[in-house]
Amino acid sequence: MSTYEPTETLDVKGLSCPMPVVKTRGAVDDLESGEILQVVATDSGSMSDLKGWADSTDGVSMLDQEEAEEDGDAVFRHLIQKE
Amino acid sequence: MSSDADAPVDAGAASVEDLRAQVQALQEEVSDLREATDDDGQKSMTIIATKGTLDMAYPPLILASTAAAFGWDVVVFHTFWGLDILHEKKSKNLKLSAVGNPSMPMPNAVAALPFMDSVATSMMEKKIQENGTATVEELIETSLDMGVDLQACQMTIELMGYDEAEFYDGVTTGVGAATALQHMADADVQLMI
DSSP states (O other), rough: TTSSSSEEEEEEEEEOOHHHEEEEEHHTTTSSSTOOOEEOOOOHHHHHHHHHHTTTTTTEEEEEEEEEEETTTTEEEEEEEOO | OHHHHHHHHHHHHHHHHHHHHHHHHHHHHHHHHHHHOOOOSSEEEEEEEOOOOOHHHHHHHHHHHHHHTTTTEEEEEHHHHHHHGBBBTTGOOOOOOTOOOOSSSSOHHHTTTTTHHHHHHHHHHHHHHHHHOOOHHHHHHHHHTTTTEEEEEEEHHHTTOOOGBBBOOOOOEEEEEHHHHHHHOOOSSEOOO
């Protein structure tokens, strides 16, 4: 995770399906080519959903995903690059 | 020996001519088919939304907004009770039906009591809030922002006695079954909910 430096961070903690994907789309649209977006979610479904979204959407790639702990709660971090 | 060798060569030369012609014909056919299918990778989805209960408002809106995030071209055609989802006032007051719902933790005889729909609806709304699930209104605004075409069936608008001004700004009116079918025929995914 530390090998990539995110340009922007999108906090979607507390939001559930479909909002993490929907808001990620909007945040990626605002990026320049080559920039990296970090998405931080509490929705465990975001691991599969954001990977699936990135894999089947042109112009974005999922660089890394990890589960971490923040203040005792599970958070899911995703690094997405705009191509 | 040489005459034996010449004969197949002549036959082969004729075949090559034929094959060239066939290959050219096939290339033209493939080119025409590619043009006809117009497969530029742009996926599209058409959903027909027919239900107006709180639980049934979610699936079409969640799928529509997510598909829009994928960059798909999305149309949701709302008809009959599905129209209530697009009705600005009614959409904020959609009810959950307690009767005939086997997932409810109560027998139908109890569920049929006058206040039970309200109780079930309040419980669901509380869960939606606690879970961080978007409201129907939020999903409609999000879908419209993302370019989803939310269509309200004109026939049902008139049947229900609604006014076009009662729907969310951005909702498409003045459309009917033929418009829905046209989108369905072109769509990669068609769903009736």
